[in-house]
Amino acid sequence: MSTALITGATAGIGNAFVRRLAADRYDLVLVSRNADRLEALAGELRTSYGVRVEVLAADLAEDDGCRVVEARLSDADQPVDLLVNNAGFSVNRRFVTGDVEDEERMLRVLVRAVLRLTRAALPGMLARKHGVVINVSSVAGFVPQGTYSAAKAWVTSFTQGLVGDVAGTGVRVLALCPGFTHTEFHERAGIDMRRTPDWLWLDADDVVSDAFAAIDRGQVVCVPGLQYKTIVTLARHVPTRVLSAVARRVRGTRRGTPAARL
Secondary structure (H helix, E strand, O other), rough: EEEEEEEEEHHHHHHHHHHHHHHOOOEEEHHHHHHHHHHHHHHHHHHHHHOOOEEEOOOOOOOOHHHHHHHHHOOOOOOOOEEOOOOOOOOOOOOOOOOOHHHHHHHHHHHHHHHHHHHHHHHHHHOOOOOOOOEEHHHHOOOOOOOHHHHHHHHHHHHOOOHHOOOOOOEEEEEEEOOOOOOOOHHHHHOOOOOOOOOHOOOOOHHHHHHHHHHHHHOOOOOHHHHHHHHHHHHHOOHHHHHHHHHHHHHHOOOOOOOOOO
């Protein structure tokens, strides 16, 4: 039976990946900071799906937390066939007035952890000539909105850059770039999304289904939802100042207020 490791496994898109993979009969390694939530989820999955579930309580913003997950990914005796780098959060402050330590912590999770965990997983996958790495990025990476968008732009570019390393090896990589998705993400960040139009929202299970369909097609970047495919296409041609103004209007925010993260 194949094994998948998912970071940020207890909520949102990460949890949707967990349940899809359990239904597909993967054994699971679940990573999150909250040990109690991990154990509760693991017990539910073992009962409902009959799969083997391992939990790793680790804070990926910390060196020790990252090392624990890296060690598990590089364990040749317990190979991981599919890695989902999903863990992340947003700092709901303007860059010039927010806490730089919070900004750096966010970058350590969104960028540094993705780099290190991918690096830990790939050598074994390449040696075995199969494996999948899914890096959960965001449409925000195509729409400049501060540090979070910059980090997600890096995730997408980083994943695209891996293509040359894995070409012809049987290993596949994907940057998954959803827009607004019904999860706990915005609530945890303290972002008021009540004025966001219904047509902009995606369902987490649909996002995960689109990701696996994209892998089967050999895509490297997946943008779920026609509305977001259109936004990304426009973003490549519209001047940044115009794009930022439109984004503020869609989110219902004013200049000078924190942006809702895609």
